[in-house]
Amino acid sequence: MIDTFSSISPLTFLFEPITHEFMRRALMVSALVGGVCGLLSCYMTLKGWALMGDAVSHAVMPGVVVAYALGLPFSIGAFVFGVGSVALIGFVKQKSRIKEDTVIGLVFTGFFALGLVLVSKIKSNIDLMHILFGSPLGISQEDVEHTLIISAVVVAILLLFRRDLMLYCFDATHARSIGINTGVLHYLLLSVLSLSAVAGLQTVGIILVVAMLITPGATAYLLTDRFDRMTYLAITSSAISSVVGVYISYWTDIETGGSIVLVQTLIFLVAFLFAPRYGILKPQRNHHI
Amino acid sequence: MNDAVNDSNQLQPFGIEANELCVDYNGTVALYNASLKLKSGSICGLVGMNGAGKSTFFKALMGFIRPSRGTIRINGLEVSKAQRDQAVAYVPQNEGIDCSFPISVWEVVMMGRYGSMNFLRIPRESDRKAVWHALERVELLEHRNKPIGFLSGGQRKRAFLARAIAQRASVLLLDEPFSGVDVRTEKLMSELFLQFRQEGRTILISTHDLNHVRDFCDLVVLINKTVLAYGKTSEIFTSENLTLTFGGLPPDVLSGPATAEGFIE
Numbered sequence A: 001m002i003d004t005f006s007s008i009s010p011l012t013f014l015f016e017p018i019t020h021e022f023m024r025r026a027l028m029v030s031a032l033v034g035g036v037c038g039l040l041s042c043y044m045t046l047k048g049w050a051l052m053g054d055a056v057s058h059a060v061m062p063g064v065v066v067a068y069a070l071g072l073p074f075s076i077g078a079f080v081f082g083v084g085s086v087a088l089i090g091f092v093k094q095k096s097r098i099k100e101d102t103v104i105g106l107v108f109t110g111f112f113a114l115g116l117v118l119v120s121k122i123k124s125n126i127d128l129m130h131i132l133f134g135s136p137l138g139i140s141q142e143d144v145e146h147t148l149i150i151s152a153v154v155v156a157i158l159l160l161f162r163r164d165l166m167l168y169c170f171d172a173t174h175a176r177s178i179g180i181n182t183g184v185l186h187y188l189l190l191s192v193l194s195l196s197a198v199a200g201l202q203t204v205g206i207i208l209v210v211a212m213l214i215t216p217g218a219t220a221y222l223l224t225d226r227f228d229r230m231t232y233l234a235i236t237s238s239a240i241s242s243v244v245g246v247y248i249s250y251w252t253d254i255e256t257g258g259s260i261v262l263v264q265t266l267i268f269l270v271a272f273l274f275a276p277r278y279g280i281l282k283p284q285r286n287h288h289i
Numbered sequence B: 001m002n003d004a005v006n007d008s009n010q011l012q013p014f015g016i017e018a019n020e021l022c023v024d025y026n027g028t029v030a031l032y033n034a035s036l037k038l039k040s041g042s043i044c045g046l047v048g049m050n051g052a053g054k055s056t057f058f059k060a061l062m063g064f065i066r067p068s069r070g071t072i073r074i075n076g077l078e079v080s081k082a083q084r085d086q087a088v089a090y091v092p093q094n095e096g097i098d099c100s101f102p103i104s105v106w107e108v109v110m111m112g113r114y115g116s117m118n119f120l121r122i123p124r125e126s127d128r129k130a131v132w133h134a135l136e137r138v139e140l141l142e143h144r145n146k147p148i149g150f151l152s153g154g155q156r157k158r159a160f161l162a163r164a165i166a167q168r169a170s171v172l173l174l175d176e177p178f179s180g181v182d183v184r185t186e187k188l189m190s191e192l193f194l195q196f197r198q199e200g201r202t203i204l205i206s207t208h209d210l211n212h213v214r215d216f217c218d219l220v221v222l223i224n225k226t227v228l229a230y231g232k233t234s235e236i237f238t239s240e241n242l243t244l245t246f247g248g249l250p251p252d253v254l255s256g257p258a259t260a261e262g263f264i265e
Helices: A002-007 A010-015 A021-047 A050-070 A074-095 A100-121 A128-133 A141-160 A162-170 A172-177 A182-203 A205-223 A227-252 A256-274 B054-061 B079-084 B105-116 B125-137 B153-167 B183-198 B210-216 B239-245 B251-255
Strands: B014-025 B028-039 B042-047 B069-074 B088-091 B171-175 B202-207 B219-223 B227-232
Touching: A010 A227, A021 A050, A021 A141, A021 A162, A021 A182, A021 A205, A021 A227, A021 A256, A050 A074, A050 A100, A050 A182, A050 A205, A074 A100, A074 A141, A074 A182, A100 A128, A128 A205, A141 A162, A141 A182, A162 A172, A162 A182, A162 B105, A172 A182, A172 B088, A182 A205, A182 A256, A205 A227, A205 A256, A227 A256, B014 B054, B014 B202, B028 B042, B028 B054, B028 B069, B028 B202, B028 B219, B028 B227, B042 B183, B042 B210, B054 B069, B054 B171, B054 B202, B069 B079, B079 B088, B088 B153, B105 B125, B105 B153, B125 B153, B153 B183, B183 B202, B183 B210, B202 B210, B219 B239, B227 B239
Parallel strands: B042 B202, B042 B219, B088 B171, B171 B202
Antiparallel strands: B014 B028, B014 B069, B219 B227
């Protein structure tokens, strides 16, 4: 791996991959999905929905399989099962004495297991490994179009409702008291989450998609006290992570999803250590006694 | 005046009316037969133990829970209608706020205007003026660009009060407004409450702090699952009534900050 790097020039490193059609596609889709998930991750981290993100991203699995079997777009199946799983979580929590985090763990593993069973039983062209770990290097033209549509819908919703969603994350009580329908916002955010999970599934796979839905937001949260700036930072760091991750994956032949998420985690670590105000190594002012 | 209350809910004789209000959560009674009438332009203390139904009453006033029986009127209107008029504002306890949320003081106060804005919540000149003026009144103008988490507890309280002012709400629900605030904030808030009364707003303060009730409130409402008594503070605030409210708490509670928490079951 070291040899590979030392033997190529930086120009080759950058331009050789994009002579391939599949790499251009992979880079574009990964960057796009990274940006979209990055934007959403701000809401996830501020709302405290990391666990919910994990749950929904796993719960969409049977939806993807069923949609495939019925010849429907993945996003429809994912949407139904993603939102359905959260409705089920709410129902079980309300009707039983079990605590919420337990219910979440219970429901999403159940859905995920159902997905695994369905994949093995429904004979199809779905490659389990692709769903679990993503395969941005093998993405088809059809998948690209699909991802474009999903991303457009997600971004449109997040932009149109950005103020309301920010208020909902910050102070849902106030939102309700001035007549904003917080139930609608709740399900809107969930729907967007389900859709993003399907988009992210193609690049990093179901298991790691939750990283794309929380890490960029967490990184940005350490860097700023402004909501708008937080969204820009999250989008940028996430899109860059995707591009860098795909490049590294290409040259070193490591697993792409893992590579992307590792880059994200590294960026988070840098912020965690060196963020100007909230990093643990921030310069200690006023330290003299 | 910039921050006068919205026209549609002015000049109603009663800011808050409840008539035989009953609320239950899945069979557990939280409030029963609670009736009261609080006139506009008054400062009312809502006093009761934890679990006595104070927050349930607030939730009912904000339209979060549907009464199982009875009615509520805000400025003579149904709650949902009053809500659409931006008539009710809730000022939360400091503990109820995520202070690490990346949002500036200005943006927090602007949230008071959301209900009057269009779908995209793009502030107009009038919204900016309302926010500016509200910040001026709570003396936070110089801090407007700071993140909310950089403010002290008292300043944060004032920021949320400014949000209610910017909203032009005529009914203000305050949850423990005097807990954990500095002297300056306390003084400023009491002055503002007096001005609000002058402007015809109805201020309902939920609190354990009986001293503040005695000092500021024109009216007091004593509750324990129902309205035990309400009326002029001088008439209602007797040691017998308080004993009734706090279920056997010694009457000398009047001479010190009351912590009712220790007396529940």
